[in-house]
Amino acid sequence: MLKLISIVESLGVPVFMVFMEEQEKYIQALIKLHRGLERQGPGDINYSNYILSQISDLPTNPRIADIGCGAGAGALFLADRFKSKVRAVDFSREFLDELEDRAKQRGLEHLIETIECDMGSLDWEPESIDLLWSEGAAYNLTFKGALKAWRPLMAANGIAVISEMNYFTSEVPEPVRVYMQNAYPTIGTESENAGHVNSSGFEILGIHRLPSKAWWDNYYGPLRENMNSLKHSKESIMQSVINETEEEMKLFEEHEKYYGYSFYIMKAV
Ligand SMILES: C[S@@+](CC[C@H](N)C(=O)[O-])C[C@H]1O[C@@H](n2cnc3c(N)ncnc32)[C@H](O)[C@@H]1O
Numbered sequence: 561m562l563k564l565i566s567i568v569e570s571l572g573v574p575v576f577m578v579f580m581e582e583q584e585k586y587i588q589a590l591i592k593l594h595r596g597l598e599r600q601g602p603g604d605i606n607y608s609n610y611i612l613s614q615i616s617d618l619p620t621n622p623r624i625a626d627i628g629c630g631a632g633a634g635a636l637f638l639a640d641r642f643k644s645k646v647r648a649v650d651f652s653r654e655f656l657d658e659l660e661d662r663a664k665q666r667g668l669e670h671l672i673e674t675i676e677c678d679m680g681s682l683d684w685e686p687e688s689i690d691l692l693w694s695e696g697a698a699y700n701l702t703f704k705g706a707l708k709a710w711r712p713l714m715a716a717n718g719i720a721v722i723s724e725m726n727y728f729t730s731e732v733p734e735p736v737r738v739y740m741q742n743a744y745p746t747i748g749t750e751s752e753n754a755g756h757v758n759s760s761g762f763e764i765l766g767i768h769r770l771p772s773k774a775w776w777d778n779y780y781g782p783l784r785e786n787m788n789s790l791k792h793s794k795e796s797i798m799q800s801v802i803n804e805t806e807e808e809m810k811l812f813e814e815h816e817k818y819y820g821y822s823f824y825i826m827k828a829v
Contacts, residue, residue: 582797589801591654593790597782600630600655601696602821603723604774608637611823614766615719618642622690625649627679627710628697632659632672638693639663639671647689649675649682680709689713692720696821699725702746703753707760714828720762723770723821726750736815743808750822762826770821772812780809 594600625647626635635648636659650656656674663672679694680701692714698706703724714720727749732740740747748756750767757764787802812820 585797586801589795589797591652592798593786593801593805594630594783595654595786596658597779597786598631599633599779599782601723602770602775602779603633603695604770604778605633605637607770607774607823608634609641611721611768611825612641614768614825615721617717617827618719619690623688623715624691624693625689625713627682627692627694627706628700629655629659629674630697631655632662634693634695635659635672636662636666636668638691639668640666642691643671645671645673647673647675647684649677649679651676651678680705682709682713684713686712687715687718690715690718692718692722694721695723696725698722699744699747703748704746704756704760707756707762711761711828714761716828718828719765720826720828721823722826723823724753725819725821726753727819728769728822729818732818733815736811736818739807739811740819747819753822753824757824757826761828763829765825765827766823768823768825770823772816772820775812775816775820780812784809 621644622642624638624642624644626632626638627649629635629648629650630652632648632655635646638644639646648656648659653676656676659672660669660674663669679697692710694706694710700706701709703722703726706722710720725744726747730749754764754767783805787805790798791802793799
């Protein structure tokens with residue numbers, strides 16, 4: 561999913577208009593590649609449980625949002641755990657349909673409200689969310705941009721949990737830096753991101769690194785199976801998406817100690 565941001569960021573108007581059709585095809589190929597997967601990014605249910613165990617100040621029936629929910633691994637986990645309603649936001653109808661099917665299969669449909677919209681334009685009532693959850697999706701607005709866009713939604717003392725891909729060190733190997741310049745130019749270190757948190761009306765309660773095993777077991781592993789079944793596709797755009805995903809995986813395999821996802825647990829202050 562990483563390359564998508566580079567395309568979106570590198571295209572300006574009017575070039576954007578010219579390439580819009582290509583971009584739309586790219587997004588559709590990306591969605592097709594991720595179809596049927598439980599997750600569209602790295603994560604792990606046991607690790608999510610661990611993250612929740614670090615939070616003590618939530619109301620019994622929190623008002624929850626999962627932003628950039630994809631097919632809803634996070635939304636379903638939260639609905640089940642809190643038996644509370646979850647607003648699940650994504651701009652892909654296809655992923656939201658998968659989430660609705662899964663919610664039905666698990667008897668959780670009464671707790672899931674799917675909302676097809678842009679995560680950067682949520683016109684919800686201010687201060688209406690007690691627990692904001694977003695895994696692997698904030699980068700679409702940049703981490704700083706997501707904090708700014710979502711802070712007004714937070715209830716007093718509300719908790720936000722955002723998993724963000726970041727550097728684990730300021731000494732980043734050249735191949736990683738070069739790749740990120742294209743894929744995610746605004747990627748920061750944990751301490752840079754902590755600075756954004758502190759200047760955005762949040763207080764950091766903790767920063768926790770998602771183990772790399774969760775990338776392989778729950779995301780890249782299943783994704784590779786989809787790649788294998790689509791590798792003979794006649795669509796050239798699908799071939800590009802598969803090649804770029806291979807490149808992304810190889811980079812992570814070789815350099816996983818330098819970057820990855822960190823969960824930021826934050827309290828609205
Ligand atoms: C890497 S996936 C993570 C999905 C899910 N949270 C998970 O961990 O499985 C990022 C998700 O953000 C969604 N997305 C990207 N840009 C968006 C936007 N501007 N508004 C709403 N959703 C967006 C994508 O459709 C995708 O489902």
